[in-house]
Amino acid sequence: MNRQQRRAAASQGAIAPGPASARTSQLFAAAAGADYGYHSSNWVNHSPFLMRLQAGHVITRSITFDNLFGKSPFPPYDPTHPVGLGPSASADGCSFWYNINLSTALYGRIFIARYNHTIPTQPVNLTYADIVAVDVTTGNVVQVAYNFQNPLVVLADPSQTYLLIADYGNQTIYAITTL
Numbered sequence: 001m002n003r004q005q006r007r008a009a010a011s012q013g014a015i016a017p018g019p020a021s022a023r024t025s026q027l028f029a030a031a032a033g034a035d036y037g038y039h040s041s042n043w044v045n046h047s048p049f050l051m052r053l054q055a056g057h058v059i060t061r062s063i064t065f066d067n068l069f070g071k072s073p074f075p076p077y078d079p080t081h082p083v084g085l086g087p088s089a090s091a092d093g094c095s096f097w098y099n100i101n102l103s104t105a106l107y108g109r110i111f112i113a114r115y116n117h118t119i120p121t122q123p124v125n126l127t128y129a130d131i132v133a134v135d136v137t138t139g140n141v142v143q144v145a146y147n148f149q150n151p152l153v154v155l156a157d158p159s160q161t162y163l164l165i166a167d168y169g170n171q172t173i174y175a176i177t178t179l
Contacts, residue, residue, distance in 0.1 A: 026085060027064045027110070027134055064139045079114075079128055082141040089114040089128050093153040097163045101178035106144070109133040111163055113151040131165060131176075145176060 064084040077086050085091050093113040097106075114128035130146035131154060149169025156163055162175040 027091070027112070027136075027139075028060055029063060029136070031058060031060055063136055064134060064141060077126060078124075079126060079130065080143055080146075082132055082143060084139070084141060085112065085114065085132070085134075086128065087126065088116055088119050090116045093151070093155070093166075095154045095156045095163070097156040097160065099156075099160045099163075099178055105142075106133050109135050111144070111154050111156075113148075113154045113165060115148070115150050115152060129169075131163075145174075148174075 077083070079086055091112045091114055094110050096108070096110050098108070100107075111131055111133050114130055114132060116126070116128050119126040129148040129151060131144050131148075131151065132141050133144050134141050145165070148165065148167045151165050151167045151169075153166035154163065155166075162177050165174040165176065166172075167174065
């Protein structure tokens with residue numbers, strides 16, 4: 001979508017104007033026949049996976065907040081109080097963590113590493129280098145760990161004791177556990 005098309009869509013309430021109109025990163029549940037929103041004319045009705053008129057094709061909405069399906073204008077995004085994964089969050093690694101000592105608010109959530117370089121926006125620049133937990137039923141997101149350099153991998157160990165985070169920025173593997 002070029003700038004003129006984006007302005008026209010924003011004036012019709014389809015997307016938020018300016019930097020906030022950047023598509024938010026999303027989390028989807030896998031489903032047979034699902035179309036996760038690849039609206040590019042290069043793919044739609046050209047790929048066997050994106051044949052919109054075939055039986056079983058289902059346009060699937062994100063579990064987390066998706067600004068393309070919301071009503072604008074949206075407030076400025078605050079990574080410390082996430083609503084969805086955020087614009088350009090580069091949600092890289094993820095893992096479910098079923099540690100029996102987790103609070104009920106975190107048990108059964110999917111833990112996701114978010115990392116990007118600073119995105120200049122107003123009133124604050126967006127920078128992600130954290131771990132968030134997403135409730136896969138409601139899409140609610142909570143920040144659980146931060147101050148990483150470049151977290152890319154999240155993995156629960158086989159015993160479910162530790163949540164391991166690999167940070168390639170400082171070449172460190174962190175182990176998070178419950179108290």
